[in-house]
Amino acid sequence: MKKVHLWLLLLPGLLFLTIFMIIPIFMTIGSTFYHEGEFTVDGYVKLLSDPYMLKILGTTLQVSFVTTLVCILLGFPTAYYISKTKARTKGILLMLALFPLLTSAIVRSFSWMVILGKNGLVNQFLLGIGLIDDPLKILYTPTAMMIGMIHLFLPLMIISLVGVMENIDGDLLQASESLGASRWKGFMSIIVPLCVPGLIVGSILVFVGSLTAYTTPQLLGGKQRVIATFLYQNAMTLNDWYMASVIATVMIVITFIIIGLMNRLARKLNPKG
Amino acid sequence: MELLSLNDISVAYEKNLILKNFNLHIEKGELISLLGPSGCGKTTTLRLIAGFLEAKDGRFMFEGKDYTRVPVNKRNFGFVFQSYALFPHMTVFDNVAYGLRLRKVSKDDIAKRVTDMLKVVSLEGFEKRFPGELSGGQRQRVAIARALVIQPDLLLFDEPLSNLDANLRVNMRVEIRRIQKELGITTVYVSHDQEECFSISDKVAIMNQGVIEQLDAPAVIYKYPTTEFVARFIGFHNFIDVNGLKVNGEQVTADCPQGLKLSLVHRSGHPIVEQMKAAIRPDDLLIALQSELSNGLGGLTAAELETGWNVVAGRVKVSTFLGRSYQYEVETALGTFTVNREMEAPFETNAAVQLILPKEKVVLVRTKV
Numbered sequence: 243m244k245k246v247h248l249w250l251l252l253l254p255g256l257l258f259l260t261i262f263m264i265i266p267i268f269m270t271i272g273s274t275f276y277h278e279g280e281f282t283v284d285g286y287v288k289l290l291s292d293p294y295m296l297k298i299l300g301t302t303l304q305v306s307f308v309t310t311l312v313c314i315l316l317g318f319p320t321a322y323y324i325s326k327t328k329a330r331t332k333g334i335l336l337m338l339a340l341f342p343l344l345t346s347a348i349v350r351s352f353s354w355m356v357i358l359g360k361n362g363l364v365n366q367f368l369l370g371i372g373l374i375d376d377p378l379k380i381l382y383t384p385t386a387m388m389i390g391m392i393h394l395f396l397p398l399m400i401i402s403l404v405g406v407m408e409n410i411d412g413d414l415l416q417a418s419e420s421l422g423a424s425r426w427k428g429f430m431s432i433i434v435p436l437c438v439p440g441l442i443v444g445s446i447l448v449f450v451g452s453l454t455a456y457t458t459p460q461l462l463g464g465k466q467r468v469i470a471t472f473l474y475q476n477a478m479t480l481n482d483w484y485m486a487s488v489i490a491t492v493m494i495v496i497t498f499i500i501i502g503l504m505n506r507l508a509r510k511l512n513p514k515g
Numbered sequence: 516m517e518l519l520s521l522n523d524i525s526v527a528y529e530k531n532l533i534l535k536n537f538n539l540h541i542e543k544g545e546l547i548s549l550l551g552p553s554g555c556g557k558t559t560t561l562r563l564i565a566g567f568l569e570a571k572d573g574r575f576m577f578e579g580k581d582y583t584r585v586p587v588n589k590r591n592f593g594f595v596f597q598s599y600a601l602f603p604h605m606t607v608f609d610n611v612a613y614g615l616r617l618r619k620v621s622k623d624d625i626a627k628r629v630t631d632m633l634k635v636v637s638l639e640g641f642e643k644r645f646p647g648e649l650s651g652g653q654r655q656r657v658a659i660a661r662a663l664v665i666q667p668d669l670l671l672f673d674e675p676l677s678n679l680d681a682n683l684r685v686n687m688r689v690e691i692r693r694i695q696k697e698l699g700i701t702t703v704y705v706s707h708d709q710e711e712c713f714s715i716s717d718k719v720a721i722m723n724q725g726v727i728e729q730l731d732a733p734a735v736i737y738k739y740p741t742t743e744f745v746a747r748f749i750g751f752h753n754f755i756d757v758n759g760l761k762v763n764g765e766q767v768t769a770d771c772p773q774g775l776k777l778s779l780v781h782r783s784g785h786p787i788v789e790q791m792k793a794a795i796r797p798d799d800l801l802i803a804l805q806s807e808l809s810n811g812l813g814g815l816t817a818a819e820l821e822t823g824w825n826v827v828a829g830r831v832k833v834s835t836f837l838g839r840s841y842q843y844e845v846e847t848a849l850g851t852f853t854v855n856r857e858m859e860a861p862f863e864t865n866a867a868v869q870l871i872l873p874k875e876k877v878v879l880v881r882t883k884v
Contacts, residue, residue: 411598411600413596413598413600414600414602416565416567416587416594416596416600417594417596417600417601417602417661418602418613419566419567419586419587419588420565420566420587420588420590420592420593420594420662421588421613421614421617421661421662421665422588422591422614422617422618422665423588423613423617424588425588427617431613432602435604436603436604512604
């Protein structure tokens with residue numbers, strides 16, 4: 243009887259998600275195979291043979307990939323440091339790390355526009371110290387999107403990693419050293435593999451977040467399109483809801499492929515993870 | 516032959532000096548335990564030997580070479596952790612092989628040595644298991660195998676049995692001793708469990724506040740503690756102040772407060788200093804009613820008992836049933852004594868009793884180190 247009651251607790255959330263997410267998603271996917279009264283895959287053929295679309299897809303994947311990689315490189319040492327501090331300090335540092343999440347993506351993107359623009363802080367500084375003669379074009383490039391999204395998603399990588407690192411027994415590194423491993427070797431062979439579950443969760447969050455982000459690429463990318471902004475353009479500007487649905491489905495498929503690949507990688511790196 | 520020595524070592528942890536001018540010498544092939552209450556510096560000493568901690572002052576010599584600044588991974592010491600510290604993402608085989616792979620041992624040799632070592636710790640057939648699939652005792656054995664397979668010059672144990680249940684603990688300590696003797700490997704063993712240390716060690720060092728109070732064979736410590744701290748730690752509950760001593764070889768006469776005179780045998784070699792106390796275990800102290808003394812007791816004849824030497828009069832205040840015996844708190848002019856006696860029915864509260872201190876059971880201990 244108790245189990246039944248527990249199921250009831252699940253019901254409100256489940257109902258909400260079914261009505262407002264799962265059913266719409268299936269309707270969207272279904273609609274892409276049914277156009278002007280008959281079954282068709284023309285939308286996909288048209289989309290995937292369009293060089294403009296492929297370029298957008300390439301940019302999107304590239305931006306997401308670089309963003310994830312940089313988040314790992316920046317987040318790993320930070321998370322390791324945080325996980326080693328005492329409980330009180332840890333709380334404060336984690337809050338600081340999460341702070342960017344508390345401001346809206348729009349506000350942050352506008353800040354980056356001020357910093358990265360033609361007369362922005364970066365260019366003023368570089369011109370000031372005489373390193374460059376003409377202002378660099380950073381804003382409205384994929385680089386600007388990456389910078390904005392790294393800033394946006396780094397906290398997700400850090401909390402995913404801290405959660406895993408906290409639970410790694412501090413004696414393990416010493417054990418590896420006592421068996422003859424240098425500190426670096428011990429870190430790479432013991433700590434890093436044990437962090438894989440956190441790396442995977444963090445990477446999925448960051449990658450999928452970057453893949454589907456709209457505000458940041460829209461504001462910092464200028465004429466550079468990513469899938470999400472392309473989708474918006476199709477739906478709102480061109481009013482082509484059929485194409486927008488096809489793009490949405492492609493995004494969903496890519497997301498699942500990425501998650502699958504990462505999980506496979508995780509099993510390979512850490513069989514007991 | 517001396518294998519290692521700590522000379523005037525000082526270790527500080529966040530401004531607190533844990534060890535100060537600490538000295539320890541260990542012979543090749545022996546198992547030495549560091550025993551003491553938490554915070555006495557035993558684990559610090561072990562971690563210093565392992566190289567996890569660095570000495571602020573002093574020198575650590577190993578096989579005649581200065582090891583003070585040699586990093587952990589160049590020492591070739593095996594360390595068994597209280598938490599076992601097995602690598603959770605590696606199989607038993609890979610855990611044990613870890614140190615050998617770092618030493619670039621050939622693949623065939625690794626397979627052979629790991630298999631042999633797992634046989635030594637009775638874990639054949641467990642190669643492909645992960646640590647998470649093993650019981651506490653099995654994990655412990657993997658940890659020992661992993662530390663031993665690298666053929667370490669020294670084996671270090673940090674409270675290795677404290678996470679096991681009581682039965683397993685007894686089995687494992689016999690096992691550890693067997694393996695240690697079989698391989699003849701010099702071992703330093705840290706524990707706060709007296710029975711554990713006494714049962715497996717060649718020598719026990721009893722530590723208190725960063726100082727070794729006594730370093731001797733277990734049987735010697737058990738019978739002849741040299742300091743008040745050691746005596747208390749190993750179960751001497753009764754202490755009597757000593758005002759003056761008359762020493763005649765091993766025969767010693769001690770003048771105590773209230774006119775009590777104690778005749779006792781002092782172990783030669785243990786120094787006699789100004790400030791000493793006489794001590795005796797509750798089990799060694801005899802308790803009797805006046806009427807029971809007419810035939811003599813505790814190796815003393817009735818006539819000797821008459822002289823009042825080694826005898827204290829008192830009253831029973833508390834009696835506790837311990838199973839085999841009763842324990843009494845006896846109030847005397849010299850303070851309260853704790854004494855055990857095997858008997859059918861206990862003395863009544865407030866009964867007038869005589870306490871007899873057999874001369875070969877009373878020891879003299881220093882009040883300071």
